[in-house]
Every structure is written in structure tokens, then in C-alpha cells.
Amino acid sequence: MKKWKKEIRINVPIEFAWTYFYGDVEKKKKVFPKIVGEEFTEQTERVIGSVILQTYQNGSLTEQYEITIKKYVDEQNYKMIQESFLLNDRFRMTIDYELLREDHTTTKFIYTSINKPKNPLFSIFQLFGSDEVVVNFMNRTKETIESAYKTTAN
Template identity: 60%
Template sequence: MKKWKKDIIINVPIEFAWPYFYGDLEKKKAIFPKIIDEEVLKETHEVEGTIIRQAYKNGSIDESYDLTIKKFINEPNHKLVQEAFILNNMFRMKVDYELNSVDENQTRFTYRSVNRPRNPLLSLFQLFGKDDVIIRFMNRTKTNIEEAYNSNGVEQDVIVTSGENEVAQEK
């Protein structure tokens, strides 16, 4: 099992950032470029328990998986969607996309995931897993959401934090 947790400040209001994680497929594609389509298979009134078939492009192959929304919070200053799915028929994934309002123009985005291999041998390979893919995702998310929000196109520094460690990357 591998766990990840990363935080980043996005310089937009929380309500602007939220549709990129839940509810607007076109905005979601801006931060998840491999997603092709989503189809709701089962919808619940509480959102938790909703099942969505998500189609994505993996190289030249179109694939899909069913994700279940396990947790859902949509409050003015705190938003969270937790998705569970099986990736490539090899990994049980649980992913949290959490947004907390820092102030009226800044949102803290926290990414958490737990990756459980379905085959015990895959656990050995996870020991060597690095967080490069997650850092690229966090930076792409920050950049794409801020660019959509800022019409003046001013670039800003990107800082990804993990606990007490900080990794600053310049554009």
C-alpha cells in the first residue's frame, strides 16, 4: 500500500476552483487531460454512493473504470470529494480532492491517495514509487485553474508542500 499527501495554494476563490474537481466535465479535463467522458451510472441524492463511469485515454487505448464517491462535502469554505476505483484492474485507489478557503482569493488544495495493489507482488514495486507524477499534477492543476481565473496572465511561483517539506519550482 502506498499513501500520498500533497498541498498547494491556488490563487483563486474556492468557488472558482471547485468545478474543476466536481460537476463540470470540461473544467475537469483541464486538470485531468486523459479524461474523455463521464457517465453517471447510479446517482444518489446525498452524492455519496454515486457511481460514475469515467472513460480516459491511455496512450492510444481508450479505457474506463467505475468510480464511487465515498465522501462528499460542499460547504462554503470546505469542499471534498473522495473517489474509490480500481485502476487498470491492478490497483484499488482511494483519492481525496479537498479544498479549503484560505481567504477570499486563495484556496488550499490537498490531494490524498491510497493505492492498494490487488496483487501482493506489486507492493514491492511501490516501495520505489516517487511523487513526481503527483507534483506535476499539483502544478498543472494550480497553473490551469489560475490561468483560467486570471485574464492578465501573470505567472506566479508554484509551491507544493508535503507535511513540513516544501518543494519550490519556478516556471
């Protein structure tokens, strides 16, 4: 099992940032450019337990994942969604996207990813994994959301 946890400050209000993680697939595509579509296959009233079929374009390969929402919080000062899915039939991925309101114009974004291999032999390969992909994702997310906010604020 491999776990990454990173945080970054985004200079936008929490409500503005939240739409990039839940609720607006067009905004979500800006943070996750490989997503080409999402549709609920099961939708619960409380959101928790909902299942989303997410389609990714990875080069010439189109992949689909069934994402289950395990946790969901949408409060004024704290928002969080936890998604779980099976990656390439090899790893159980559990990802948390957390947003904390620091003030009216600043949001702390916390990303946590746990990758658990279905086959214990894959654990060996995880020993050599770096956090470069996560750091790049965090920086790209910050830049994307802040840039979009600047264009709407003017």
C-alpha cells in the first residue's frame, strides 16, 4: 500500500473551488484533462454510495472506471469527497479531495491518495514510486482554479 498526502493553498473562495471537484463535469475536466465524460449509474440522495462511470482518454486508449463515492461533506467551511475505484484491475485507489475555508478568499486543498494493490507482488513496485505526479497535479490544480477565478472576478 502506498499513501500520498499533500496540501496547497488556493487563492479563491471555497465555493468556487468546490465546483472543480464535484457537481460540474466541465470544470472538473479542466483539473482532470483526461476525463471525457461522467455519468451516474447509481445516485443516492446523500451522495455517499453513488456510483459514477467515468471515461478517460489516455492517448489513443479510452478507459472507463466505476467510481464509488465513499464519503461526502458539503458544509460552509469544509468540503470533502472520497472516491474509490479499481485502476487497471490492479490497484484499489482511494482518493480524498478536501477543501477547508481559511478566509473569504483562501482555501486549503488537501489531497490524499491510497493505492492498494490487488496482488501483494505489486507492493514491491510501489516502493520506487515518487510523489512527482501528485505535486504536479496539485500545482496544476491551483493554477487552473486561480486563473479561472481571476477571469470571473474581473
